[in-house]
Amino acid sequence: MTPAELYQRNREWHPPAYAPDYKTSVARSPRNALLSLQGSMSELTGPTFGHNDIDPLDNDLIRNYAQSGDPIGERIIVHGRVLDENARPVPNTLVEIWQANAGGRYRHKKDTYLAPIDPSFGGCGRTLTDADGQYVFRTVKPGAYPWRNWVNNWRPAHIHVSVFGAAFAQRLITQMYFEGDPLIAKCPIVQTIPDKRAVDQLVAALDLNATVPLDSIAYKFDIVLRGHRSTFFENRPEGN
């Protein structure tokens, strides 16, 4: 039996491949149209992960690279749910994140920004969603950083997020931004997204209900993956 098909991806909601204000996209965007495929087993299945694959501490960026005490920065909790377009939770799916430290510096040999490395901050984490699609990370709020696009471009504070879902065709990488950051509106990478409402979907809300008083501020970031089509007619197993 073939797994249920997915809703068509809305490529007017996503950023286009060619978005010239984000300069690197100019030479890294296909010129030919994508070829549309109806889903087969190759697209509608995908890798599965279990608790043996990860360490329970992997979602705690305050502790998972603590070489000499806690990292410096604003302690935050990032939590939310992974849902599909039908608002059904996506359980047991792998969520991975990476980010700069509080000063906007990545632990990567290609990052030469003058802000210092934090000896106790690695900057990556991963977790599996629970049965309700919930995930949680603890980390420090990343700083803005400059990048060579226009001479004076600064990325808003952001956390990169990677999610799998149950099908290879649901695979998604995105970036989470923080409510109220004035750099969001100025960023050519954010602005690759044509619809303001779609940008809003990437902005995590301050969530005082989930803060730990006197310890950590919380932000809530829900992630929506493509929904599965229902099968209305038994004699049309590929979907309605």
Place this chain on the structure above:
Amino acid sequence: MGQTLDYLKETPSQTAGPYVHIGLAPGAAGFDIYDHELGWDIVGPNAKGERIRIEGRVIDGTGAPIKDVMLEAWQANAAGIYAHPEGGGDVEDGFRGWGRVITDFASGEWAFDTVKPGPVTGRCGTVMAPHINLWIVARGINIGLNTRMYFDDEAEANAKDPVINLIEWENRRQTLIATRGTRDGQVVYRFDIRIQGDNETVFFDI
């Protein structure tokens, strides 16, 4: 004005950026944080079938190799079964069928070791030629690019493949076919991906 449909909208994609390796392949990036890094071993020790290496480069519209790319592979085992609850059956212990690789930062070359997949059942009972599904992300790529890699020693199966045959421009079909060779007794398939321009690889909206 009618009712508003109450579906949620998919979270929009953003580029993986130049530091994708920190998060998704930290060991390969020289950053030792996880005891068990995911995606290195695609097939495990028990996989049946022919052991092969696949290697190539991802090339941009100027002809330069992209040196900060990450690829993910998703494939069936030698019997054409995916390691998924609805993947068509059981796979060997340790066979995941999924892997991720990053390029060498200096040369832009990537490579992964796997087994050659078997043919997979396609839509409506068709048979798809052996192939590996690839997903490509990098700085400058706003939404991951999907393609497939087929094998040049499967010419007969490729000629009947329902996906290859959807490509109306016959001259573009060869962009999906890897070239078999051997090196030091090992079977190596070469698969260069051209993002833009001459011989641009076919990418799919899946």
